Every structure is written in structure tokens, then in C-alpha cells.
Amino acid sequence: MIHLVTDSTADFTAAEAASLGVHVVPLTVRFGDAQFRDGVDLQPDEFYRLLADAPENPSTSQPSPRAFAAVYQALLDTPDDQVISVHISRKLSGTLQSALVAARDVDPSRIYPVDSESVTVGLQLLVEAACRDIAAGADVATVIANLADRRARTRIYFLLDTLTYLHRGGRIGRAQAFVGGVLKVKPVLSLQDGEVQPQSRVRSRQQGLDALIDLIRATGDLEDLRIVHAAAPRLGVELRERVRAVVPDLDADIVDLGPVVGTYSGPNAVGVACMAAVGAPGGE
Amino acid sequence: MSGANPEAVPALDPRPPLLEFDGGELLNGLRGALAYLHANEEQTNQLNVFPVPDGDTGSNMYMTMQAAVAAAEDAGEPTSVSAVMDAAAHGSLMGARGNSGVILSQVLRGLAHGLDGHHQATAPCVAAALGAATRVADEAVINPIEGTILTVVRDCAAAMRAAAAQSADLRIILARGVHEAHAAVARTTDQLPVLRDAAVVDAGGFGFAVILSGFARAVVGLDLGEPQGSADTDHRRSPRLRAPGDPQEPSGNPAPLRGAAAIAEPVESWGCCTEFVVEGPESDDVALRDALSGHGDSLLVVGGAPYTRVHVHTDAPDEVIAIASRYGRVGELKIEDMSAQHRAVRDHAGARARGRAAGRRRVAVVAVASGGGFHDILASLGADQIVEGGHTMNPSTEDLMRAVRDANADAVILLPNNDNIILTARQVHVLAGDVDIRVVPTRTLPQGISALLCWDRDHPIDAVITRMQSAAQQVRTVEITRAVRASRLDGREILADDVLALMDGELAQVGSDERTVIEELMASLPDPPEVVTVYRGAATTEQAAHLLVVTLQLSYPTVAFELQDGGQPHYPYVLSLE
The missing domain is CATH 3.40.50.10170 (Rossmann fold)
Structure with a gap:
């Protein structure tokens, strides 16, 4: 088998x-000397509570x-x-x-x-x-x-609340271009072909959700999709409502973002994985 | 007298008909037009709908015309009307500032098309050139509206072409044109509601009528019976025209037009932007204006005893202050070295450009901004070149072109960030050679910042442009400034120095202090925004801005307020609501 x-x-x-x-x-996720097995000893709820109080960023291995x-x-x-x-x-x-x-x-x-x-x-x-x-x-x-x-045919679009965690964690890749701005920005990123790609920067969550919807639209017909949030369930639900208007025949499940990726996204992030249908613009 | 009877002028003129003029006479006419515009520059500037520090139409047209004449003079012997007009049209395009300057440059370009190949200008060839001028100018504006310079150009050209069909005498044709231009200017007040409310005529249209008058005076030596501003005519220079609605007009419209008469050469030196108030029973605005005239550019004297506000660009602020102090106590003094600012900006941009000159980029962004803070923000978001300019200083086509060249890229995205710079930006492609110029028509700095936030050098340019355009529409801009004169706007009485809040260019609130006006504006919004960025101006202290933000945060706990140093002149605060 x-x-x-x-x-x-x-x-x-x-x-x-x-x-x-x-x-x-x-x-593995490590807060200082405390070491946790992701999803075994440490669930998302507890992780984001620890993250909020942690004097320094956790590390992952x-x-x-x-x-x-x-x-x-x-x-x-x-x-x-x-x-x-x-x-x-x-x-x-x-x-x-x-x-x-x-x-x-x-x-x-x-x-x-x-x-x-x-x-x-x-x-x-x-x-x-x-x-x-x-x-x-x-x-x-x-x-x-x-x-x-x-x-x-699969990609993920993310709206982060801040660049801080991605930057601290050193997993920033090409989104490096977004660092160093004077203004506080929320990055919109995609994960495609295994790599984090900067898409755009927005100032408000609403603009960020608009940007995610635009990206979903540009992907074309979808075979499947799923929503993820980092300690922001309401934002996840809001995104699902917005997605429903664009992709009425797919009902997106909402998933809690786990500690490892949460270390780099930080809290209040939301994302959506899209699997493009064969032949759609995002399915080639 | 509001205008001469058009038939009466030529009938009373005993001189022989003028059947043609040559290149030398054309150049002379352009010089005359420039001088006349110079004399009426401030008059034109004062025809501003919003009583706010804003792009000055008279100055913009003057600088555009100056570039036209300079280019025509530099072109060597004025061998033909075609050669002179070609050079003038090219010069005006390079020097075009502001919407009215750009439209003027298009009129000249149309005239150059019409005169192409002609040695001398005769009535039929002038008529053809005017037709071309109207067409080219109309094409330059995407959504032309009635009651602007375009209407005046069109009506005036139609009248001159009709006259040319009946007479070969250019004196008659020009007289008819001048008459019709001024009549068309007078009509603009009723064609555009904003002009009617403010009881002014269209400034660009008026500027065009002034140019045609000056041209006619120089070429055919006519006193064409325009409305003269007799009371304040200064014998040292050309007489100044009186725009309909001028306070001296006996018809007695409310008098929104006040201000400076002194005009020095505004181009060679930026001087120090000097502002202060003169307080005391002797601080008469008329007396002050006379005393200070000739001591700087852009002199603005508003108010009146016992409290008069003075704004002047001068190389000798101490001298100006010494003179002013004879009329009362000088206070609220602010002196900014504009040359230094300008140099700093240029050097800064130059340094960045040099640092990159090695590799040509595929796509670059050139943005216009006024204020050091805004420069830094735009640069941090990836703008490659930043051109100084904004409400009170509109860059020329050539200024933008220089930045485009320094950006060293195959394609350049231009962010004008001001209503009055969009048209200038749209002209850059004419000069840009093989650089692909794209204009994202941002009307405010917050719009430009929103657009720049989704700029990505590595994405296909068409997709990026679409995203930038839609991002620019997702932000609302609030600009807080002070009224430079009393006015009536949207049915509201505005006193000089009142605090005004403009939301996306429309008057939204009026009051006496900045904080109250901003709070009232926030309260008037149907839904509170999510993020409010407060950009403080050059004259706003950090403490004052901090206090404002803290107060707003208390009233709106769910809104995220962010304070940034914009450094913009004249506008204590610019807010973006998202």
C-alpha cells in the first residue's frame, strides 16, 4: 500500500x-530555551499567545x-x-x-x-x-x-499585517525590496514555485483583501482553494465572504496557521491557497 | 467700458491695411505678448477659484511663454514665420508648466503646424493656423469642459477665421480676435459653476486673451480697447488689463481679487520664501504692497490694518522686513531659503542618479513632490527620481524630462501627484525619444504613495500600471490650508486666513483652527477610515502634530493613526484616509 x-x-x-x-x-519551534514540537506540544492558539509575550522572536528548525x-x-x-x-x-x-x-x-x-x-x-x-x-x-x-x-497550478497569496516577522526571521527573499520604507505597510506576497514573491504593499486591511481578491481573479478558474489565518479568525471569515463573491461554487475551509509559518508571518495575517483549474491562466 | 465695439475699431483706424507679417515681426509679436503677460501675471494669478496656495496660472503661463520666446530668439535670424513659430512651439513645450501652460504650448504647436513652410503670414494662412491651434489644443485635454482656456481659444479662433474670410487685413482680424477673446473670457464665469460661485473668470482663458492682446499691440500697434485697469495702471510698464469681476469694475461684483502687483524676474533666483504679518494701525495693505513692490517675486499682501500678512520671494529678506517694520510690528516671521532647498533636491536627485548610471533599468519611476519628508517617503518606496514641485511650484515639461533622462530606463512611470501637473506629465512623451513614458494620473501625494506601494520593477509594466491606477483611487486625500483671501465657495463665506479642508480637491470644511477642522471632517465621514496617515507640513511643529494625532486617537480608537513628516510648504497637514 x-x-x-x-x-x-x-x-x-x-x-x-x-x-x-x-x-x-x-x-521544531524554540522560544529561548523552551523547545516545542510543532502541532504536538504546541498548538496555534498557545503559540500566538507566547509570540505576543516573547522578548525575542522564536526560531524554527x-x-x-x-x-x-x-x-x-x-x-x-x-x-x-x-x-x-x-x-x-x-x-x-x-x-x-x-x-x-x-x-x-x-x-x-x-x-x-x-x-x-x-x-x-x-x-x-x-x-x-x-x-x-x-x-x-x-x-x-x-x-x-x-x-x-x-x-x-498551486499558489498561495498572503496578506501580512507587518513585514517585521518575515524580516527578523530572515526568510524574506525578494520581499527584501519592501524593507526600509518610511511608512508602515502591509505586504501582499505570493508563494509560487516554492518562493516568496512580493506582490504589493498596502496601508489598510481592506486594501489588502482587495489585492488578494484581484490576485485570485487573475488566477482564473479554480479547482480548489483554502483560507488560512494567523490568530485572526474574523479576518479569515471576511476573506471567505469576499472570495465567495468571486468563486461562488467553491466553499473555502478556514485553517489556523501553525507555529512554524506563523513565526515568519506574525499574527493577523491571512492567506489563501488557490489551485488553478487546468488551462486557467494560473494553471499553466 | 467692458469692451470695444468690434466694428468700430477698424473703422476708426486710418492706417493702411496690414496684409502680411514676417518672421521678425512674429518674433516681435511674441515678445510683446510676453511683456504684456508679464504685466498681467499677478492679475491672472489672482483669478484662482480656491483661495488656497495653488498653482499660479499667470506665473505658469508666463514661464511657458518665456521659454517660447527664448527658444525663438535662440533660433537665430528670424527668417520665416514658420521657423520662428517652430522654435517657439518647441520652447513652450519644454517650458510648459501647469495645465494652462501645457494648453498654451499646444496652441503654439498648432500654430506652428498651420504656419509650416510659410515665409510670411497672410490672412488665409493665419486662419488655417488658428484652425490647427484649436484642434491641437482640444486634443491635449482628455475631458475638455466649457468655460476654460479651450473655449476661449476656440471662440477667438472662430471669430478670427470669420474675419479672415471677409478681409485680408490682419489688423481687422487681430482686432476681432482680441475683442472676441475678452468676450469669451467674460462668458466663462457663467459657463462653469465654480467660476460663478467664486465670481471670477477663467484664469487660463484670461491669460490667453492677454497674450493675444500683447501680440496684437506689438504687431499692429493697436490700442484695441480692452478693459483697462486704470486705477492701478503702473506707468513704468505696460498697462494692466482688468479682468471682469475685478474690484475696480463698476458693476460691483464681490471683490475676491486682491494681492500683489510687483513682478520681478521669477526665474533666475528662487530667493528666500519670506512670510510674516505686520500688526498695527498703520499696516495698510495697499501702502505695504506699494512699499514692497520691486523687492521680490510673488509678493502677496493680504488682509489690512491692523493685521496684514505678507508673502514674498526675495534675495534680501532683511531689507523687506526693514521696510515692513515701518508700517507696524513684524511677527510670525518665517524665512525659507528656496534656492538651498532647490539645490538640495537637485543634488540629492543627482547623487542618486549618478550612483545608478552604470546600468540602464527596464522600468523606473519619476515622482513629483514638494517637501523633504515626502521626498524621503517616495524614495523609500522605490521612486528613482523625484522632481520638486507641487501646489505652488509646478515643474515644467523639461524639468520632468531631465528626471526621466536621469532615471536611465527603457520605460518610465510618471507620478505627477498634483492636478495641475498631470497635463505637463502627459507632454513628456513628446520629448522622450525612445523612452516609453507612462503617466499614472495621481492628483495628490497620498494617491502617488498608494500607487507607488504596488509598484514592482519586475512585473510587466501594463499590469503594474493598472494596479497603480486602481490603488491611487483607493485613498482619499485631505489637504488642510489657510485661505489666502476672502472668498465665497460652494455657498460658504470664507475669510482670509480661515482654515480650509479640501477633500479630494473639494472644499469639505471651513473653520478657524486646524484641529477642529480635522475633527469635524472626521465626524462628517459616513464610515471612519481604517488607517489615517497625517503628514505634517514644514511649518507645523512635531509637538503640534503629535497633539493632533493623540487627540484624534482618543476620539477614534478603532482608527490607526500614523504621523509622518511630509515637510510640504503652505499646507500644515495633508491626510490620507484609507
Whole structure:
């Protein structure tokens, strides 16, 4: 049988992962000397409370190869077992690197680490679609080919409340261009092909939601979408209402952004993962 | 007398008909037009609908015309009317400032088209040139409205072409044109509601009539019987025209037109922007104006005993203050070295440009701003070049062109950030050669900032422009200033020095102090904005601005207020509401 492994940046709750049959390897979040396994010892609510009071920014680290190896070994019980391991973009984290090391050590012929080139709700959409493929009886090659096809059509658009956390965390990439402004701005970013791309800067949340809607529109017809928020449930609901007006036939779930990505987004961020339909402007 | 009977003038003129004029005479006519405009510059400036520090139409047209004449003079021997007009048209385009300056440059360009290839100008060729001038000027404006310089140009050209169909005498044709120009100017008050409310005629139209009068005086030596401002005619220079609605007009309209008469050469030196009040029973505004005339540019004397406000650009502020102190106690003194500001801006821009000269960019942004704080903000948001200018100083096409060149890019996005600079920005492409010029028509600095916020060098330019345009529409701009004279606007009485709040260019609140006006304006909004950015002006202290923001924050706890140093002149506060 084909098993699916992902990491905690997919932001599945334990219950969701269990019902999908997906195995989650946690990354680590550290506040000073206190160390937490993402989603295991630390849930989003508690994380944003800690973040608000923390004297300095938390840091994050990828799972060790050993953590992956333990999961892989447990899953490769019979000769028929195979593992597809889908993870946070390698341009954002070394997680995939650990998975590759573990796969090589355990059994490279039966473990297939895949770069989702995405994270959080984008990673969720890809993992769930792969689950459906497996349930429909697809073989490993088909599941992986479909993943590659879908990840090219998947992007996430984010509205951050501030650039501060992204800047402090050093994961700023090309959004570096946004730093150094005299005015307080809220960045609008996209995550596409695994990379954070600056889209625009706005002064107010309303302008930010407008910008997200424009980006969704420009993506064209959608196959799937999902909303994520960082300690800003009302903003998530507001975005869902706005999205409904543009994409009436898809009902977007709203997900809590987990501690790892939350470390870089900061609180009061909202985002939406869009999987463009095949042939749509964003689906090429 | 409000105008001569058009038939009476030529009938009483015993001189032989004038059938043609050559390049030398054309140049002479342009010089005459310039001198006459010079004499009437302040008169034209005072025809301002809003009693606020604003782009001065008279000065803008004067500087545009000056560039035209300078270019015609530099072109060498005036061999033909075609050569002179070509040079003048090109010069005016380079020097065009403000909307009226740009339209004037288009009129000259149209005339140059019409005179193309002609050695001498005759009646039929003048008629054809006027047709071209009307057409080109109309094309320059996207949404032309009646009651502006365009209407005056069109009516005047039609009258002259009709006259040319009946007579080959250029004296008759010009006389008819001058008469019709002034009649058309008088009609503008009723064509545009804003002009009617303010009881003024259109300043650009008036400027055009002045130019035509000056031209006719020089070319055909006619005293064309325009309305003369006899009471304040200064014998040392050309007589000044009287615009309808002028206080000396016996018809007795309310008298919104007050102010300076002194005009020095405004171009060579910026001098010091010197402002103060003279307080005391002797501080008579007329006496002060006379005493200070000739001591600087842009002299503005408003109010009257016992409290008169003086604004002047001068190289010798001490001298001006010494003279003024004979009339009362001088207070609220403010002296800003405009040359230094100007130099600093230029040097700053120059340094940035040099730092980058190595690589040509694909796309760059050139923005117009007034105030050091705004310069810094725009630069921090990625503007490559910033041109000094705003309400009271409109940059010329050439100023913008220089910045475009310094930006060293294949395509340049221009952010004019002022209503009166948009048209100038739209002319830059004519001079820009192979640089692709795109104008995002931002009307205020907050609009420009919003547009710049979504600027991205690496995105396709068409998509970026669309986003910048829509972003500019998402911000509301409030400008707080003081009335430079008493006025009536939108049915409201405004006293000199009243605090005015303009929202997106419309009068929104009037009051006596800045904080109350801003609070009343906030209270009048149907929904409170999410973010309010307060840009304090050069004359506003940080403490005062801080107090304002703290007070506003108490009244509107859900709104995020942000205080920034704008450094803009004349406007104590500019607010952006988002």
C-alpha cells in the first residue's frame, strides 16, 4: 500500500491527519530555551499567545533525518508498502533535505520525498489530492506525476499585517525590496514555485483583501482553494465572504496557521491557497 | 467700458491695411505678448477659484511663454514665420508648466503646424493656423469642459477665421480676435459653476486673451480697447488689463481679487520664501504692497490694518522686513531659503542618479513632490527620481524630462501627484525619444504613495500600471490650508486666513483652527477610515502634530493613526484616509 507522509507545516490537526491517514512529522519551534514540537506540544492558539509575550522572536528548525527514518521504518512493514513524503518547499526549509537523507538510509527504492513547492494550506490541498488519487487506486508514479502537475497550478497569496516577522526571521527573499520604507505597510506576497514573491504593499486591511481578491481573479478558474489565518479568525471569515463573491461554487475551509509559518508571518495575517483549474491562466 | 465695439475699431483706424507679417515681426509679436503677460501675471494669478496656495496660472503661463520666446530668439535670424513659430512651439513645450501652460504650448504647436513652410503670414494662412491651434489644443485635454482656456481659444479662433474670410487685413482680424477673446473670457464665469460661485473668470482663458492682446499691440500697434485697469495702471510698464469681476469694475461684483502687483524676474533666483504679518494701525495693505513692490517675486499682501500678512520671494529678506517694520510690528516671521532647498533636491536627485548610471533599468519611476519628508517617503518606496514641485511650484515639461533622462530606463512611470501637473506629465512623451513614458494620473501625494506601494520593477509594466491606477483611487486625500483671501465657495463665506479642508480637491470644511477642522471632517465621514496617515507640513511643529494625532486617537480608537513628516510648504497637514 502507498502511505502518505507530510510535515507539520501542512497545518493539519491531529484529527484531520488521522482521518486522512496521513502521517505528520513535526518541525521544531524554540522560544529561548523552551523547545516545542510543532502541532504536538504546541498548538496555534498557545503559540500566538507566547509570540505576543516573547522578548525575542522564536526560531524554527527542520525535523532530524532520524525523526523521518523512524516514521518511514514503521510504515515499510511489508514488501508492498511504499511511502510518498510531501513537504514544505525546499526554498523555505531544510525539511525535505532531512527526508531525503532518511529515505536514502532506510530504503530509497520505496520512499519518494517530493517538494510541494508550497506550505500550509497549499501543502494541504496537494496532500489531500494525493490521498484521493491513492484511494482511487493510482500507482506511485501516477500519484507523483499528479502532484507535480498540481503543484505547478498551486499558489498561495498572503496578506501580512507587518513585514517585521518575515524580516527578523530572515526568510524574506525578494520581499527584501519592501524593507526600509518610511511608512508602515502591509505586504501582499505570493508563494509560487516554492518562493516568496512580493506582490504589493498596502496601508489598510481592506486594501489588502482587495489585492488578494484581484490576485485570485487573475488566477482564473479554480479547482480548489483554502483560507488560512494567523490568530485572526474574523479576518479569515471576511476573506471567505469576499472570495465567495468571486468563486461562488467553491466553499473555502478556514485553517489556523501553525507555529512554524506563523513565526515568519506574525499574527493577523491571512492567506489563501488557490489551485488553478487546468488551462486557467494560473494553471499553466 | 467692458469692451470695444468690434466694428468700430477698424473703422476708426486710418492706417493702411496690414496684409502680411514676417518672421521678425512674429518674433516681435511674441515678445510683446510676453511683456504684456508679464504685466498681467499677478492679475491672472489672482483669478484662482480656491483661495488656497495653488498653482499660479499667470506665473505658469508666463514661464511657458518665456521659454517660447527664448527658444525663438535662440533660433537665430528670424527668417520665416514658420521657423520662428517652430522654435517657439518647441520652447513652450519644454517650458510648459501647469495645465494652462501645457494648453498654451499646444496652441503654439498648432500654430506652428498651420504656419509650416510659410515665409510670411497672410490672412488665409493665419486662419488655417488658428484652425490647427484649436484642434491641437482640444486634443491635449482628455475631458475638455466649457468655460476654460479651450473655449476661449476656440471662440477667438472662430471669430478670427470669420474675419479672415471677409478681409485680408490682419489688423481687422487681430482686432476681432482680441475683442472676441475678452468676450469669451467674460462668458466663462457663467459657463462653469465654480467660476460663478467664486465670481471670477477663467484664469487660463484670461491669460490667453492677454497674450493675444500683447501680440496684437506689438504687431499692429493697436490700442484695441480692452478693459483697462486704470486705477492701478503702473506707468513704468505696460498697462494692466482688468479682468471682469475685478474690484475696480463698476458693476460691483464681490471683490475676491486682491494681492500683489510687483513682478520681478521669477526665474533666475528662487530667493528666500519670506512670510510674516505686520500688526498695527498703520499696516495698510495697499501702502505695504506699494512699499514692497520691486523687492521680490510673488509678493502677496493680504488682509489690512491692523493685521496684514505678507508673502514674498526675495534675495534680501532683511531689507523687506526693514521696510515692513515701518508700517507696524513684524511677527510670525518665517524665512525659507528656496534656492538651498532647490539645490538640495537637485543634488540629492543627482547623487542618486549618478550612483545608478552604470546600468540602464527596464522600468523606473519619476515622482513629483514638494517637501523633504515626502521626498524621503517616495524614495523609500522605490521612486528613482523625484522632481520638486507641487501646489505652488509646478515643474515644467523639461524639468520632468531631465528626471526621466536621469532615471536611465527603457520605460518610465510618471507620478505627477498634483492636478495641475498631470497635463505637463502627459507632454513628456513628446520629448522622450525612445523612452516609453507612462503617466499614472495621481492628483495628490497620498494617491502617488498608494500607487507607488504596488509598484514592482519586475512585473510587466501594463499590469503594474493598472494596479497603480486602481490603488491611487483607493485613498482619499485631505489637504488642510489657510485661505489666502476672502472668498465665497460652494455657498460658504470664507475669510482670509480661515482654515480650509479640501477633500479630494473639494472644499469639505471651513473653520478657524486646524484641529477642529480635522475633527469635524472626521465626524462628517459616513464610515471612519481604517488607517489615517497625517503628514505634517514644514511649518507645523512635531509637538503640534503629535497633539493632533493623540487627540484624534482618543476620539477614534478603532482608527490607526500614523504621523509622518511630509515637510510640504503652505499646507500644515495633508491626510490620507484609507
